[in-house]
């Protein structure tokens with residue numbers, strides 16, 4: 228009779244122990260412990276394989292819950308245009324990210340992975356996201372508060388897809404517009420770029436006053452880890468050739484290309500991406516002096532350093548020809564996480580081999596892992612590893628589109644307006660008999676968004692939700708105004724019509740990275756023909772959609788007004804807001820506008836400086852002139868009313884003359 232009772236008691240005791248085992252206190256899992264204590268505790272438990280896994284970032288195409296689990300992968304990314312499904316909804320994104328995360332969480336130590344994406348002008352790979360102007364346009368605004376708010380909105384739209392990390396901002400100081408990434412740079416002047424690093428405060432959150440310099444800061448679930456890229460000198464390559472060599476002395480390096488990194492680090496940036504380019508012949512991915520010596524030791528950067536996409540492969544020429552050496556050189560230079568992104572088995576095997584051989588020291592591995600874990604702990608990833616749909620409604624929401632529209636308005640730079648200050652052409656009247664809207668870029672959302680928009684290279688036409696400039700014009704003018712749209716009208720068409728005025732929207736086709744390198748910098752044909760034909764027959768305002776200054780001087784005399792609109796993104800309404808005078812022009816050139824490409828490179832302060840429009844140039848509407856306030860202009864512009872106005876004002880002057 229007593230026997231069964233004893234066995235029951237044993238069983239109970241056993242069950243007790245089992246449940247106690249579950250509740251065993253694990254220091255690194257305790258959010259109340261200081262971050263450094265958690266890091267130390269976790270690292271002390273990790274095997275080499277688990278550490279190397281943390282140092283590995285793979286493309287989503289390679290990822291699955293199994294892969295994450297089996298190889299302890301620390302990070303996954305979406306490359307340009309890499310999406311779970313065309314036009315994927317937030318819930319498709321969140322499910323994908325969570326599926327990979329569950330694989331990571333099911334490992335022995337349950338270290339969450341961090342998912343990263345290029346949200347370089349809004350969450351740009353994602354269908355329906357708000358696309359803000361590209362950086363060159365934001366540089367024209369000179370408005371750090373605006374850019375901080377854009378950072379906040381972008382963080383929310385990235386979180387809407389379950390993603391906690393963006394490879395932005397690009398803080399390149401582009402010194403040559405022939406570079407295909409010049410639009411990713413805020414300015415040729417490092418001071419403007421420095422100012423714009425305030426986007427980090429929006430993305431990651433406002434850094435507390437007493438925060439230790441160099442230590443990453445990410446405020447919480449509605450913020451994302453940022454990435455200052457591409458360290459360093461990416462914007463200074465010879466002839467503006469992408470991934471090429473930047474030849475610069477110490478003064479130039481520390482005075483032009485480095486300053487935005489000081490600001491980013493002070494603002495708590497979580498990660499820094501290394502540049503494909505070389506510095507005075509040394510590949511940045513193998514540059515120990517600058518990555519470890521300067522960034523980590525001198526500047527006290529405590530976040531993690533990430534390679535660029537196949538960046539270590541490109542240490543050798545041809546790329547990947549000695550991958551083991553690439554791994555050795557890259558990691559020993561100080562790279563903490565490698566954006567592999569495909570061949571992760573080779574990468575993991577090579578790191579393992581190099582550590583076992585003593586070619587990469589264990590202390591180097593530990594430094595890398597410590598930094599990666601620091602970012603993950605800081606941002607609360609251990610506490611909130613799985614995303615939910617609570618941010619889903621942030622994607623492309625009205626307030627963000629309004630903000631993007633504001634950014635577009637502020638980014639516009641007025642380069643020409645009539646032939647003298649008292650003969651201004653802009654703003655345009657909303658009331659006119661008939662207006663012509665022409666040009667390859669007037670009704671093309673893809674073109675106005677540029678590269679890194681839905682696709683890596685961008686696209687043409689209705690690539691996502693947004694407002695084209697044509698639609699914006701149509702909804703701005705009076706109902707009675709007849710808007711005619713023809714992309715490239717010929718002379719006969721122009722002769723057989725009598726337009727009150729014309730708006731010609733032309734520019735560059737979308738491009739990204741090396742494919743955007745261009746030594747000619749001409750606009751997409753038949754853009755120049757369109758300008759010639761239209762502007763010879765009607766009074767016209769030309770709007771340029773481009774990632775950089777383009778050849779325009781020969782056509783300048785033909786046009787009444789010229790506006791640089793950069794790559795405005797999805798909210799084309801901002802262009803019409805200013806063209807028609809609801810808002811003024813405030814943008815200032817973030818770059819020097821050259822006369823001809825043989826002047827390049829030419830930056831403000833250069834001895835041979837002879838620009839068409841200098842750095843900082845940007846006209847305002849002279850509102851003191853009668854009839855040039857928004858409403859006044861409306862009255863003024865329409866053909867018949869203009870005559871009435873002329874007659875009335877002459878009558879008035881005659882009366883005044885007699886009075887005197």
Ligand code: BGC
Nearest residue numbers: 305306307308309536683740
């Ligand atoms: C990827 C991009 C990446 C590029 C680098 C593309 O295939 O989609 O994300 O930047 O390759 O070469």
Ligand code: BGC
Nearest residue numbers: 305306307345394456535536
């Ligand atoms: C680009 C980076 C980008 C990465 C991931 C690379 O080709 O240089 O700026 O973050 O791809 O898409």
